[in-house]
Amino acid sequence: RSAVDSAFKQPTRSCFAVYCGSSKVQGKNADAINEATRRLGKALVGHGLGLVYGGGNAGLMGTISRSVDAAGGDVYGVIPGALHGHELTGTGVQPDKLQIVSTMHQRKERMARMSSAFIALPGGFGTLEELLEAISWCQLSVHDKPVGVLNVNGYYDPLQQQIENGIDNGLIKPSFRDFVLFDSDPDRLVERLQKHKVPQGLALHWEHPEDVI
Amino acid sequence: RSAVDSAFKQPTRSCFAVYCGSSKVQGKNADAINEATRRLGKALVGHGLGLVYGGGNAGLMGTISRSVDAAGGDVYGVIPGALHGHELTGTGVQPDKLQIVSTMHQRKERMARMSSAFIALPGGFGTLEELLEAISWCQLSVHDKPVGVLNVNGYYDPLQQQIENGIDNGLIKPSFRDFVLFDSDPDRLVERLQKHKVPQGLALHWEHPEDVI
Ligand SMILES: [Mg+2]
Numbered sequence: 001r002s003a004v005d006s007a008f009k010q011p012t013r014s015c016f017a018v019y020c021g022s023s024k025v026q027g028k029n030a031d032a033i034n035e036a037t038r039r040l041g042k043a044l045v046g047h048g049l050g051l052v053y054g055g056g057n058a059g060l061m062g063t064i065s066r067s068v069d070a071a072g073g074d075v076y077g078v079i080p081g082a083l084h085g086h087e088l089t090g091t092g093v094q095p096d097k098l099q100i101v102s103t104m105h106q107r108k109e110r111m112a113r114m115s116s117a118f119i120a121l122p123g124g125f126g127t128l129e130e131l132l133e134a135i136s137w138c139q140l141s142v143h144d145k146p147v148g149v150l151n152v153n154g155y156y157d158p159l160q161q162q163i164e165n166g167i168d169n170g171l172i173k174p175s176f177r178d179f180v181l182f183d184s185d186p187d188r189l190v191e192r193l194q195k196h197k198v199p200q201g202l203a204l205h206w207e208h209p210e211d212v213i
Numbered sequence: 214r215s216a217v218d219s220a221f222k223q224p225t226r227s228c229f230a231v232y233c234g235s236s237k238v239q240g241k242n243a244d245a246i247n248e249a250t251r252r253l254g255k256a257l258v259g260h261g262l263g264l265v266y267g268g269g270n271a272g273l274m275g276t277i278s279r280s281v282d283a284a285g286g287d288v289y290g291v292i293p294g295a296l297h298g299h300e301l302t303g304t305g306v307q308p309d310k311l312q313i314v315s316t317m318h319q320r321k322e323r324m325a326r327m328s329s330a331f332i333a334l335p336g337g338f339g340t341l342e343e344l345l346e347a348i349s350w351c352q353l354s355v356h357d358k359p360v361g362v363l364n365v366n367g368y369y370d371p372l373q374q375q376i377e378n379g380i381d382n383g384l385i386k387p388s389f390r391d392f393v394l395f396d397s398d399p400d401r402l403v404e405r406l407q408k409h410k411v412p413q414g415l416a417l418h419w420e421h422p423e424d425v426i
Pocket of ligand 1: 129130133342343346
């Protein structure tokens with residue numbers, strides 16, 4: 001039933017999925033965001049981890065994939081055909097590790113299956129959506145993989161406040177706060193995620209084994 | 214290829230999808246949130262619209278569906294089997310209009326196809342994820358349906374600030390701010406969404422016609 005074919009092999013070593021966009025970072029935080037992204041790439045390789053990401057080479061997609069590649073790590077990209085020309089322009093991921101899928105849903109499911117944890121870089125609507133979906137999947141017991149946010153210069157403070165609003169109004173269980181870790185330091189975030197015990201989600205039973213990641 | 218079968222007919226009249234949760238609202242904003250939800254139900258019916266929602270009858274899911282039903286409007290629910298016991302407890306939606314699907318993805322796709330616009334009530338991770346996905350779909354040119362947020366007592370101010378952070382850092386195009394309308398008044402939000410011209414998203418070409426909603 002799964003919309004995603006199983007032709008692509010699992011990575012041989014543990015990978016983290018990194019959610020980020022293809023826009024050029026601008027404004028007064030641009031240097032800090034780009035530098036934190038490069039440090040995250042090195043931190044992943046330093047902890048023996050590979051990278052799974054959206055497969056583009058513009059914006060932070062390019063920065064994270066080049067930094068992992070330069071440090072000698074494995075880079076796996078998953079991109080929908082429709083976005084190939086938008087997010088992938090020129091060189092970047094090694095072609096034999098780039099997978100073309102049809103839909104965004106297939107991209108997100110494939111990335112999740114290949115990864116042992118998720119990290120969101122500062123991003124826009126697409127990144128926010130991927131992050132919220134990874135968190136929701138913890139809540140729905142679709143997976144129990146840790147989710148982290150690289151909170152450079154307070155970029156994601158509003159999201160953290162939004163979660164507190166949910167807790168204050170009874171709309172998020174306080175124990176579910178730990179579905180997502182916020183940290184400003186790439187190396188510390190990777191270490192925390194490797195050790196993190198994800199809170200138990202809802203006791204749900206999904207119909208098909210492939211509905212669980 | 215679509216994971217969603219086409220057995221269920223489209224509603225006979227225009228519907229809005231409302232994203233909300235099944236938790237009991239608590240805290241000092243509870244009365245305001247419940248009252249705004251009831252007013253939204255009346256506003257939908259008053260504007261000749263039906264309701265598509267997640268199909269539960271606990272929490273705000275129960276409040277919105279009962280208020281639309283009480284005002285004489287059509288109520289369509291879409292719920293994954295795994296959540297049937299969690300979100301649907303007792304009576305609520307008319308059974309002939311409740312559809313059971315397998316996965317969250319099928320729920321969200323079905324709800325989107327049945328609706329001409331989307332509104333998020335104050336909610337937790339699941340609601341935030343549905344909202345961000347609806348917005349992302351505008352950006353990805355998967356659909357061009359308006360998205361709104363019922364911002365009761367500033368509940369969603371942090372999300373609005375998060376979007377501004379994205380714009381300030383070059384990660385969201387300023388013109389994409391209007392993919393989502395924030396309003397504290399249910400009636401005015403419905404009216405604004407009915408008139409709203411959604412900004413043009415990215416120029417993408419999806420592989421299969423069914424990838425577009
Ligand atoms: Mg999603």
